[in-house]
Amino acid sequence: MxxxxxxxxxxxxxxxxxxxxxxxxxxxxxxxxxxxxxxxxxxxxxxxxxxxxxxxxxxxxxxxxxxxxxxxxxxxxxxxxxxxxxxxxxxIARTFQNLALFKGMSVLDNIMTGRNLRMHTNLLLQALRIGPAAREEIEHREAVELIIDFLEIQAYRKTPVGRLPYGLQKRVDLGRALAMExxxxxxxxxxxxxxxxxxxxxxxxxxxxxxxxxxxxxxxxxxxxxxxxxxxxxxxxxxxxxxxxxxxxxxxxxxxxxxxxxxxxx
Amino acid sequence: MFYRENGQYKTTYGADQQMLPILQDRIFMAVLLLFAFIGVPLLASDYLLLSILVPFLILALAATGLNLLVGYCGQISVGHAAFMAVGAYSAYNIVLRVPQLNFLVVLVLAGLIAAAVGMLFGIPSLRIKGLYLAVATLAAQFFMDWTFARVKWFTNYASSGSVSTATIDLFGWRVDTPARKYLFLLAVVTVFTLMAKNLVRGHLGRAWMAMRDMDVAAEVIGIRPVYAKLTAFAVSSFYVGVAGALWGFVHLGSWEPLAFDINLSFTLLFMIIIGGMGSILGSFFGALFIVALPILLNQVPAMLGLPLATATKSHLEVMIFGSLIIFFLIAEPNGLARLWAIGKEKLRLWPFPH
Amino acid sequence: MKQHIGIVSVGVLLLAGLVAPLATGAGTPGFYTEVLLGGLMAGVLYSLVALGIVLIFKASGVFNFAQGAMVLFAALSVARMAEAMPLWAAALLGMGIMVLVAIVIERLVLRPLVNQDGVVLLMATLGVSYFMDGFGQTVWGSDIYSIELGIAKEPVMILEGVFQGGILINKDDVAAALVAALLVALLALFFQKTSTGRALRAVADDHQAAQSIGIPLNRIWVIVWSVAGVVALVAGMVWGAKLGVQFSISQVALKALPVVILGGFTSVPGAIIGGLIIGVGEKMAEVFLAPVLVKTFDLAGGGIENWFAYVLALLFLLVRPQGLFGEKLIDRV
CATH class of the missing domain: 3.40.50.300 (P-loop containing nucleotide triphosphate hydrolases)
Incomplete structure (x- = not known):
């Protein structure tokens, strides 16, 4: 192909x-x-x-x-x-055979974890959520939204992944890996x-x-x-x-x- | 009818990522804070301030700290009172030895020392989890209990082993009256709660939750377990250390060895189980519950004309704690916070059932 | 290989600690042997508590934090009932009560929480432990009660010919050790020879496989918790006869946690040997090491036996997480 x-x-x-x-x-x-x-x-x-x-x-x-x-x-x-x-x-990114999603987190947060590698603001800035920390969060949210659009899961953004049907969970798993680029x-x-x-x-x-x-x-x-x-x-x-x-x-x-x-x- | 998000469209990701995305929630929070800062000090009796609100605020802070570790990062600790002790004794010694230091600085330093000790005892979490980690934290508990009871330097060679603190002075504003104590604590707790809330919705918080939910997958997508776990231990111990310093200086005033023993650790754990693991709000519910239950047990039977003996009351108290823990673990693992969320959801849809 | 180096070095360290007092002349051989025996006796009690924990962990995967509370509850029941009836009758009735406790726990706690995470179950048993502590003291009272086993309390002098001054030993300690040995032998027989025992071992190996060949899991749990309850009763009686029945029993039982770490969560011999190591280790540390520490660092007293067991377990965890006799687990993705 x-x-x-x-x-x-x-x-x-x-x-x-x-x-x-x-x-x-x-x-x-x-x-x-x-x-x-x-x-x-x-x-x-x-x-x-x-x-x-x-x-x-x-x-x-x-x-x-x-x-x-x-x-x-x-x-x-x-x-x-x-x-x-x-x-x-x-x-190198990876999806899992037996769904290894983060069950307690929303679809958005699951995919956002894929960006963690690229997020570097320190603990204090995050705690205060000022300047670079807030900007970084929005920047990576934009990248994640592109993936959400690509996988057609816009409607489930804020849903805890545990509540999604199996097929959609598989997509979120893929999305999380894609977020790593x-x-x-x-x-x-x-x-x-x-x-x-x-x-x-x-x-x-x-x-x-x-x-x-x-x-x-x-x-x-x-x-x-x-x-x-x-x-x-x-x-x-x-x-x-x-x-x-x-x-x-x-x-x-x-x-x-x-x-x-x-x-x-x- | 009034609690609706209809029509509140978010046009930027910034707006969508707010702490309280629904307008009514923001108004409610603003009113609540205004009332807490202005209304309560004017209206509340000294008894209410000192016996309920002061311990409530400090325990809520400690529970928030423990919740970051247990509820968000999934690492068990049954020895967190040890880090409260580290905070309290650090603050005592810093004030004793560098009296000119501002208490806010002392508070931060005490928290940092507690964070360092917490990280030390958190190192085993890199190799072990669950039950095994419980033992590591028990070691922290008993070792720190012993250290502060036996090493004389920490208690300034007091023959009884107990220590007492001076009144806190913040730029000439003395934290001595019940209302001032309350206000001081409220300010500190508000700031720390905001920071905790920010942390758990940032990338560090996501790393913690990822470790909790599926540690191998978290590693494969690039989260370093060492970093995630040790920061959780550090931040959690920092919060608990600050709470310990406040407990000693504001609530107790003076304390004996073993004021921070394993029963306090268990109490902290109960607060987050009952209040809600993985929820900052839950930490507050849990703390309120723990503070209020003994008072209710005291007042309600007396009002009904059936006063309970002291021993019976304390036995009844532990029985109620025990059964509630089991109840919540079975029926609602996310505790009171989840019940609150369900209530809100119902209100949002009201009067329609779905 | 690296693991072996770690475990050998911890072993060498322990042995060195064991012989150091003799080598340095800190204690006379007679006194030393007395301390050693005292440690072994305390160790027997730890072993008994740990035994109950291991049984439950093997069969239901639950770490029973409430084992100490069960020991207290059983001891309280026997002590108070013995005021109105002969001890043997009180003990038998106590066993009945512990079976009842097992049934209630299985119905109300284990069954609803089946397949939950280990930490959730741990916290649930913490709840059970609080409830039982409160309940026991409400029903039976919260003073100190005694259990009379009918064995003379006064120590006897033995081995006067071997050591100068001989060794003082308590008869009830010897009785306790014998009871513990008998109990372990009975349990071993029960597991090896009876069909229920075989079913228990099958469940311990693989819950799902056991269930699929028709072993009723719920009944097995009741049996195991009952057996653990009876073990708790024996431990409580031995302990209560020695030190009196009081609330602190429930807390001292926390020591069983380092014991099972040392021995391995799934090993009965591990529980026994772990208990003895911890018992001897902390007694030796308290008697011979603590005075040195107090002198060197100008401490306000010893009391290192309060943390010695936990720190030892912690060190052990770092070199051999699965314990002396436990099985190693591999993470699967």
Whole structure:
């Protein structure tokens, strides 16, 4: 879909990542790269290690082996044991599989937290809410309003997120990530549990983000129709190993992938 | 009918982000403040001022401080009276050793010292949460209790271990009469409440609430847990420290060791549970409730001709606290503040049911 | 690996503290052994309270702040009822009362709050604890009452041949230790051998799985709270016989919190060993360390046993948050 734009240079590279919990290997020497502006999907059966992969990229888990390279200031640099805050600073945003919204806050406040990285006025100025603090608040509110318009959730601005239906909560989750103005957006099953219409809406938002803002997308999704439709390249994981990597057509024809999905024993 | 927001269109984000976006609320608040600053000192009896309003205002400030930590940032503390003690003893020692310092400066310094101690005991929160953190704050409670009871320097080598304070003098205006005490506290509490309200609707407040609601997600979107949690501990302890200094200087006048013991910590916690966690207004409701209940228990049965024995009253009091805590946690976790909000919502829609 | 270094260093520190008084000659071996035994006895009481907390935490995920209030309530009930009937009858009746308490708590507090956050449940049990303190004293009175277990109070001299001057030891302390050991053995049997015990362990492992194979969660909770109530009753009787039944029992039980931190929230042996470590640690600190501190810093008295347990637990938390025997939890996103 976004072929027209053309994929650029490598922006994120995962090299030989191994992650274990106790004796269980969640990821086993997984390597792949993500190119600028592309839609890169990660697929695989349940428990294949997809979410663990995102958690490693995010710095929530630190792998025992392997490295993550990120493009910063034009060059691909190697990072070790980054914490999630540093990863966020380097321009990677994320949505969550099981809605990790801030339940006690309104839609507006949830999305505003995505701007926190960019807000710097000190405690005292905030307490007095004078000058720079008040200006900063309004400036970032404007940016957030653009996202609210884009996601068509104007009517729910001040509603506590807990009261929204599931599909809208997923949008708020996306909005919060977009507010960070990321260069890479990690989406963990953004369409899980949605009906066909909601899925279409979400697809449209993802493609628009990719198209209009040029954001690189890394997508985990179970709906193969969607994956094959909107991805530029697909990585297939099974039991923590990479078993396939390529364009949707290549992956579809890959025997190992077909076996994994049909449950052929190893 | 009169409580409507129809027709009040916001044309700027600034107007939409006001503390009280509805015009009627702003009028109500202005009238309330006017009455509190002018009407109350003229009308209230000394008993009402000293036994109800003075402790109410200080406890409301302390509860606001605790609420910033527990209600907004989601970090439990069962030892916050320790930071009140730090504030009170700091203020006592600063006044003792640098008597020429203005009391407002003393108050801020006492708060800052309490904030530093609070941050120290907040460091474990970076690794642990929930029950585990409760132990860290209990350690603060018992360690500070012991420190102020045993280290003689803090009580200026008083043989009884108790300390007494001089009258506060603000640029020649002596805070000695009940009305002056009340006014002084009202001014301090109003300023600090405004600042608390500003903090929780700024980016720091959002960082706190994000940590409370979903800490891993907060980290992934770039909020540093170290910063969010430690600022919450610092600001909370600052407020509670200031409240402690006021409790010592304005309310108690003189106090003995263990005036700030664990029961006071529990009381602070009850105030925010009953009043409403995550609500500044709730802190005020909770404080009012805690101050008013013993007085009601005293007066109401007597008026009905059934005076209660002192022991029975105090037992009844803890039983009522205990059952109300359970009631609110089950029925309305956001406390009296939520009931207030529901009432307002109903009023806004009245006379229509929806 | 880093974790091991931390825990080893805390262990070494504790051991050093334990042998320091002997090495420096601060106490004669006889006196030292007396202090040690005294600490162990206090530790037994902490262990008993912690045991109730661990049982409840395992089965319902609730940290029962009210365990101390339950100890007080049970002790008050037994002490006052024993004024009108033999002690054994009062104790049996007391058990009945504690079962009743368990049923009421399950109905009115736990069931409505099921699946709530741990901190909310903690605060709810704080409410329970306040209510029970007030209720108990309203019903039973708020003076100091005694429980007579019928064991001679006067200390006896033992090991006169081993140490110079021998060691003074209280018979009721020994009885308390035996009772505690018996109780733990009975609980172990109950958990291992009875079907209810197995169901309890299943619930502790996984609430939802247990429910899905038809274990009635509500009944399990009542049973566990009843067992914890009986443990509280035993603790209350032992404690009350030693120090008299009074309000302070409820507060001293706060010490059980550092005990379970040390031992791990889900470990019965942890509760016992944690209790003993805290009991011995604070007694040693008070007797041998406090005088040094008082002298060095010119303090107005010792009393470091008031905070020693908490600060020890705090240090421990920093090197090993899951406790000695607890399970490590991994955050999932």
């Amino acid at each position: 976004s072929d027209a734009q053309g994929a650029g240079d490598v922006i994120l590279a995962v090299e030989g990542v191994t992650l274990s919990f106790g004796g269980v290997r969640a990821l086993n020497e997984v390597s792949f790269d993500v190119r600028e502006h592309e839609v890169r999907s990660i697929i695989g059966p349940n428990g294949a290690g997809k979410s663990s992969m995102l958690n490693v990229i995010n710095g929530v888990y630190h792998p025992q082996q392997g490295t993550i390279r990120l493009r910063m200031d034009g060059a691909l640099r190697e990072f070790h044991d980054m914490d999630p805050h540093e990863v966020a600073l380097s321009g 990321p260069s890479v957006l990690l989406l963990d099953e953004p369409m899980a549990g949605m009906n066909v219409e909601e899925k279409q809406d979400m697809c449209r938002f993802i493609l628009d983000v990719n198209d209009q803002m040029g954001t690189t997308i890394v997508l985990i999704e179970h709906d193969m129709g969607v994956v094959m439709d909107i991805s530029d390249r697909v990585v297939v994981l099974d039991y923590g190993r990479k078993i396939g990597d390529g364009t949707p057509e290549e992956v579809r024809g890959n025997q190992a992938v077909i076996d994994a999905y049909l449950g052929v024993s190893h």
